[in-house]
Amino acid sequence: MTIEAVIFDIGNVLIEWQPERHYDAVIGEARRRAMFEAVDLHAMNDLVDQGHDFRATIEAAADQYPEFRDDIRMWYFDWIRMATPAIPGSVTLLRALRAKRVPVFALTNFGIQSFEFAETQYPFLMEFDRRYVSGRMGCVKPHSLIYEMVEADCKIAPEKLLFTDDRQDNIDMAASRGWQTHLFEGPEGWAERLVSEGLLSGAEISG
Known part of the structure; x- marks a missing residue:
């Protein structure tokens, strides 16, 4: 897929x-x-x-x-x-995907004002192609509605979305909708998944 x-x-x-x-x-x-x-x-x-x-x-x-x-x-x-520090290995992967022109989205439980503040401290938050921020959407993970809203907005088939999150309940809801998922336990495992999907090469994940 x-x-x-x-x-x-x-x-x-x-x-x-x-x-x-x-x-x-x-x-x-x-x-x-x-x-x-x-x-x-x-x-x-x-x-x-x-x-x-x-x-x-x-x-x-x-x-x-x-x-x-x-x-x-x-x-x-x-x-x-x-909300600190940044996780450098994950930022590297975000930017490597962007460099390969792979569309990269954020789906996050985050307040409106706190996200605006975070943007001033972490410039990479501005680098996503699309950003789905719960505070702006009026609903949070793991409720089904927020996943439905992502699907309706991006118009990509669920099985063609690959989602990583550190919470199992968020992953489970995405998987129930047909999304491809990865439980985040560190950037190393996430990098391996991205390589296994053919999205990045070994050289590209090293930054």
Whole structure:
């Protein structure tokens, strides 16, 4: 089956996304654990990914939990320190595909304002042929609708799309729609998959 477009997730595929790691470094693991047990911060972030205002959503959560107010607000003020560093091997693969004129898309759960900020820090986010950002689309992975919207927009048959993501539930939904998939566990394995599909050569994946 000829692949006509390659689709990258962004968080933990092109950019590390590890809020717990940042909190452990700043407030300590014990307080971070207590906060994450008391506050569903990932559910808060899901609202941002669905298109809710970035700062207002975090401020509302902070107001609900005054004992953790300052720590929760760090999700906004320290956000870029949680979304770091870039994963160089994946960026190399993105650019190698582009150099081969293989269409490359992004499909990511990302807020509107946070994605705009990320663009200023990671220029490679501007290099995709198409960018499907959940906050702009009003729905998130792994809901079927966001995959349907990608298919309708790009007009490529599902079986000719190759998608990588670090979350199994996102991969499973794509596969259920007929997409070719790769569970991302590191750029090395992703590179091998791209070579096996005939999209890149061994020399090209080395940058």
